[in-house]
Amino acid sequence: MKKIETQEVAKIASLARLEADRATLERFAGQLDNILEYMETLHELDTTGVDPLYSPVQHPAPFREDSVHQAYTQQDVLGNAPESDELYFIVPKII
């Protein structure tokens, strides 16, 4: 039986760049416990030697020719930026 500690949830949340106050973390931990326990039912199935199926795609990898096609402008790309000087995206300093 898996028991997720609040600490572990906090660590995962941090990896995912989510913050959570104590109360939220505790609530999450309980729910996650429940859900993970359900997911563990998979271990009842014997999958020895089964090749994982990560995608249903059955065609070979398509490739692109190496040619340039510039369809968008600097304005387009910066248009939704929360902060920009019309040249760069601006963010709080990366320490």
Added chain:
Amino acid sequence: MSTLTADLNLTELRQGLLSRDISVLEAVEHASRRIQETEPLINALLHVNQEQALRQAEELDRQGPNPARTLWGIPVIIKDVLATKGLPTSCASKMLQDFIPFYDSEAVHRLKQAGAIILGKANMDEFAMGSSNENSAFGPSRNPWDLERVPGGSSGGPAASTAAGQTPFSLGTDTGGSIRQPAGFCGLVGLKPTYGRVSRFGLVAYGSSLDQIGPLTRTVEDAARVLRVIAGHDPKDSTSAPVEVPDYPARLAERPDLKGLTLGIPEEYWDAEGLSPEVNQGCTAALEAARGLGATTVPLSLPSSKYAIAAYYIIVMAEASSNLARYDGVRYGYRDREAKDLIEMYARSRSAGFGPEVQRRIILGTYVLSSGYYDAYYRKAAQVRRLIRDEYDQALRHCDVICAPVAPTSAFRLGEKTDDPLQMYLTDVFTNPLNLTGLPGLSLPCGLGEQTGMPIGIQLFAPAFAETRLLQIAWTLEQELPRLPRPSGLASR
């Protein structure tokens, strides 16, 4: 009371437009009025593109009907998870509330090329995560059949909108049942194409190996028409299949009956605990109708199905946790202005921008991919996925289509399942195995439930790229099934 678009389906409206009995402007104006009447009740839309749509309508009327454009003049509602150039695309999230893409998703682009008019963006579960449309940051959508009940999810908005007759069809997306289940709950035809049949370019990714775009319509013929437009290879999407698109509408009527066809009945779906009596009755009656048309039914077993939900959720949450990493407030989307440094900005923006269900799934997804857990969860789930796919492929060698109810119950009440996330996930039990396999599926209304009076839906699954077969069988069966009245929840409107 505007009856025009509320009564005419896509095929009928097209006839009217081509013959100029109805002008495009009239069609769009009626749709707009219908929206105005119904929106306060069902909250199906997040954005209405009124001005532009009217101008486009006028322009089309000026040019005159172009029969080669198969959706000429038809107004459509697009689930807000699909990028629409110049129109907000919020995914029902605070995170993307102000986001306006400078590109169209390929499916929307093809609709436009076919002459359709984008009239609005529909409400949904935030980032397509949900089965009831209760996870929207902008309020739930409501079922036109009973405003106290959910329209289903995550394409709840499109389903409610089309069922309420706002436009003849809408475009939704299905990752674990998100077209089929709302279609079933709202009495519509919902089609999830084979994975790779429709380009995912411009579809805001949730579960990349599971997502597909498809139509919600009032008839099977309408669904065939829309699929023909949006299907087909797209070089911008590597997972897009290089498979030709048949002329679905032209081939619909090839089966006058269902003689010689076998319908597979998986016991895991029909004998399931929790399957409500009215759903059982409604779907069984549909099977009877099929037999009446000459089909035979054959029982089969899909033993790995009981593990499908667990496998599905592990895979979808893992992919989602990665797909949603780009929402960091740097280049677009919500940014917390108070943050002192970058890490704080990330955490605060994402925590404020994403709703609780989205955060829960990101955390679970991050967990199952993390060091030490990858093999036990993600890789294991992918192995189970292969077992499930193999079982379906095998089953489809013994029958032409597989039949199952859409959901264990008809549309449940708002708030009924929101306390326990796991309970909500379990409602997908009949729909999400299909996404794991990548096979196509369609849900078809088969009547109203005896206990609740709510629509009941039945699903048909076919082999990969066999949408022609799926649509033909559905079309023939549709004639025999009870035709639904107008949604009772809007009776006074």
Added chain:
Amino acid sequence: MSAFEAVIGLEVHAQLKTESKLFCACSTHFGEKPNTNTCPVCTGMPGALPVINKKAVEFAAKMALAMQCRINTRSVFARKNYFYPDLPKGYQISQYEAPLAENGCVSIVSGGSFREIRIIRIHMEDDAGKSIHSRHENLSYVDLNRTGVPLIEIVSGPDLRSAEEAVTYLKQLRSILMYLGICEGNMEEGNFRCDANVSLRPLGRERLGVRTELKNMNSFRHVHKALEYEIQRQEDLLSDSEPVIQETLLFDEDSGTTRSMRGKEEAHDYRYFPDPDLVPMELSREAIAGWTAELPELPPAKMLRFQEAYGLPEYDAGLLTAERDLADYFEATVALGPPPKVVSNWIMTDLLREIREKDLVLSRCAFTPERFASLLKLIDSGKISSKTGKQIFPELLLQDLDPGTYVQEKGYVQISDDSELTRILEEVLEENPKELAAYKAGKKKLLSFFMGQVMKKTKGQANPKLVNEKLQELLK
């Protein structure tokens, strides 16, 4: 003599010289205005999807083949998940479990002999953008032009034993990349980058010691300095029985030391998984055979051949084959007649000097192998003196001039005509009777005096060899 052995492994990232990016059709051209070589795909817009650039795969495969790696017939792109402002998707598309190629090797010359350095793997990935950190404000500026440019990562085994070897290895790698024409190979510009893993172990022990990772080395000199410093630092610790802490260190060029990133470091859990937006690549035997056939002769083989075919010493061969352009130039010139050693000497002294000092690009010079051969012929035939040749060489290199015409016009042609020389010599002897008498009396050394006078009279144009012979004759 140290009791410890340094164990070094290098991770090289090389930018591939494709026209467009790895997963989208944006230009890879350097130096554009910020955020102009961009599109929804490389800026991580919602709903954007990647499509593989086939040329990038070809380039990567050729590098793998040149390093004798085994190319995996099935190769998978995986997402490497982490957060950084110039990583727009919140993940890099890289390769993890099934990289493009594995198990190769490359030979380097170390201490007079060949050593084989293992190549553990070569994989493909997309580059991140650039962040500029403001000095005055609490802000950073992000430019995504570079995001999505194709990279290959080349991971060596822990087989290098010194800073020198490391740099030799890097130069060899760079040389091969440039031979293949797939990378600019410029560390300062950032299209050829290197991180190092360094550990020490007592001589004779097999087990590896604790290793540190070195980053932020932007030139071969930096690499050398950083490694030397780090090896010494670790040795000092171990000699004092202090432990080496596993950490990432940044090279600080101002102090020439390696500094800990303590405090900024975070345990990375990249949560690799196969990218569901891409289909695993199946590279056919035919494709691989095709690329193998297209490989040019690579430096190690060419160097050996130059020694054998042209009778050149190892040093010359090494220098001439370091750059493909130069090797081709050498061979084209030799093919027109001049002796290989002569050509080699000229290249090693004069040509390379001029190229270095004047920052020239050989392939863009008008001084073709034909002209080079022609110049050497002029000297060999005595039409001009060797000294003159060396003198006019820089000019010929810079301008679009035919050597034969040039020496005619400028009057550089040596005086070799017998009667002309005789006349001049007789003049000189006449003008210097005292010295002539002294010479005849036995002061043989005065021969050079007469030589000098002839050269002065002819402004250096007289053919010295002939003058010498003539003088000997006349003074008999």
